[in-house]
Amino acid sequence: AQSVSQHNHHVILSEAASLELGCNYSYGGTVNLFWYVQYPGQHLQLLLKYFSGDPLVKGIKGFEAEFIKSKFSFNLRKPSVQWSDTAEYFCAAHNYGQNFVFGPGTRLSVLP
Amino acid sequence: ETGVTQTPRHLVMGMTNKKSLKCEQHLGHNAMYWYKQSAKKPLELMFVYSLEERVENNSVPSRFSPECPNSSHLFLHLHTLQPEDSALYLCASSQGTALNTEAFFGQGTRLTVV
Numbered sequence: 001a002q003s004v005s006q007h008n009h010h011v012i013l014s015e016a017a018s019l020e021l022g023c024n025y026s027y028g029g030t031v032n033l034f035w036y037v038q039y040p041g042q043h044l045q046l047l048l049k050y051f052s053g054d055p056l057v058k059g060i061k062g063f064e065a066e067f068i069k070s071k072f073s074f075n076l077r078k079p080s081v082q083w084s085d086t087a088e089y090f091c092a093a094h095n096y097g098q099n100f101v102f103g104p105g106t107r108l109s110v111l112p
Numbered sequence: 113e114t115g116v117t118q119t120p121r122h123l124v125m126g127m128t129n130k131k132s133l134k135c136e137q138h139l140g141h142n143a144m145y146w147y148k149q150s151a152k153k154p155l156e157l158m159f160v161y162s163l164e165e166r167v168e169n170n171s172v173p174s175r176f177s178p179e180c181p182n183s184s185h186l187f188l189h190l191h192t193l194q195p196e197d198s199a200l201y202l203c204a205s206s207q208g209t210a211l212n213t214e215a216f217f218g219q220g221t222r223l224t225v226v
Contacts, residue, residue, distance in 0.1 A: 032213075043116075044217040094213075099168060100145070100157070102147075103154060
């Protein structure tokens with residue numbers, strides 16, 4: 001069965017620092033990849049998604065992610081974080097015949 | 113507002129109670145999901161319905177019973193739960209279960225079993 005792993009459980013950054021959150025998935029075939037964000041007390045929201053085409057995907061709020069097929073990775077990046085980015089971030093994968101599988105999440109705390 | 117509405121937002125129930133969680137989507141999707149979100153654990157997929165047929169039951173105990181009367185509504189009936197069932201229960205919907213679709217989530221029901 002497919003699995004998704006995220007490298008960090010909790011990341012603490014100061015405002016304006018650069019962010020990179022790691023995500024790896026296990027499936028070798030065609031796969032859709034997602035990053036979702038969950039702000040405190042709110043629902044899961046889609047940040048960005050990769051279906052096909054350009055492996056560098058741009059999402060909302062200045063986030064981007066790069067799909068590297070050879071590394072089975074889909075890392076999330078942001079050049080300069082803000083206090084309002086404090087949230088939990090979930091990587092997810094979806095491949096043919098399977099359902100959406102989520103990673104365990106990474107909690108991001110941004111210090112003002 | 114995500115287009116997926118869950119009620120109630122919070123629920124406290126005793127181990128002998130019977131209650132139901134409701135999910136409604138206004139997106140015209142034909143697939144709906146129940147996930148369980150517990151602290152420090154990945155989202156656990158519980159059930160998947162596609163075109164009102166259950167297509168996945170992820171080894172969920174029978175004290176959880178889903179119902180999908182139509183493509184817009186999904187219920188999770190609860191009975192004789194255990195304290196370890198306390199969690200955030202999330203409903204999601206998507207346009208089918210094939211590739212090139214994304215899941216939209218509701219705000220969840222925070223369930224506490226006492």
